[in-house]
Amino acid sequence: MNIKVQLKDDLTRYHPLLTPGVVGYTTDRNPINDCFVYVQFYSIRTPQNILWKSLTIIDEEYLEEKRKKREMMIESLKENGNVELHWHHNGSFKKLSYQYRNKKNKRHFFCNCFSDLSAELYAEMRKAGIKVREFGVPQDAVAYRFNRDYYNDILNRREERWRAIVSTGEAVVEWNRNGGYERVDLTYIWKDEHKTETFLKREKGMKLLLELQNDNVSIYHIGDPQYRNKRMLGL
Known part of the structure; x- marks a missing residue:
């Protein structure tokens, strides 16, 4: 899927035209790993391999579709979901996994190993009152960065x-x-x-x-x- 994006970091050390604010769209070309995506910028001839965290999605149609899917997922998780938050033995983040069945009784399972995205999802789940089972114990600094309310819960x-x-x-x-x-x-x-x-x-x-x-x-x-x-x- 081609998603309209905007570069938010200065990456001119890799290409002189990779300046903050430059606009392009994602391509279907396979990146190095899930942290990256190939972007075809309008001002650069060849697609560039860019970290997702260096991009801002500005595609309104995609964002609206994503919002609706997220709302449906949250509602399904509230009704029949199972959410697990895992920490490594050294207290670092491991994964956030969750599964549920939609209105058509189709089972969905997801496992997210990215701390930033998992923190965003956790905040929404917490706000919706979804129970999250925990496995392992995080370091205080890691828990604080992950979610301030979660960290306060640990202290309490x-x-x-x-x-x-x-x-x-x-x-x-x-x-x-x-x-x-x-x-x-x-x-x-x-x-x-x-x-x-x-x-x-x-x-x-x-x-x-x-x-x-x-x-x-x-x-x-x-x-x-x-x-x-x-x-x-x-x-």
Whole structure:
């Protein structure tokens, strides 16, 4: 499909006529990958391989058709959709996937791995009240860039969790035969559910123990910690 577009970035380092504001249309020629598109600019003889994020779509007919399709998709997602937001183990964005059935009962499935577009879709889904299941935990900075309201939700859940830990929690820390750190098991009640979290890494476990001590949460020891661990915890 040929879509009328306008260049918004200065790309004169690639071609002297690739200046901001130059207008053209997309072509059917296959680009390097989905991040790029070949554009035939009116002022340049040969099509240019351009990043989508460097372009602004100014095709009114295309934008109107896209708006209608988006509205239909949102309505279908509200009725029978399934939306999942996935994060990598390192906290970076992985994908936003969603599926639904339209009015003709035809199943549609989409998987979007572009953070910017996924953030735009997520904002619309959130506004429409569509439930989004989450898998993994994002880094704070990544979540903040993705969606400000989503980031605030994370902060609120974190505060609610900690209040539940302070009011109902207790921890059991295990030390090995040499007094070294083994693990911390943390149990508490949050939203009428019994929660259990295990911390196997010493750095995270010791940090947790210090925070629990500061808020007077009960801590039980199995074994005797070595001198440096006692000193760190003020025992």
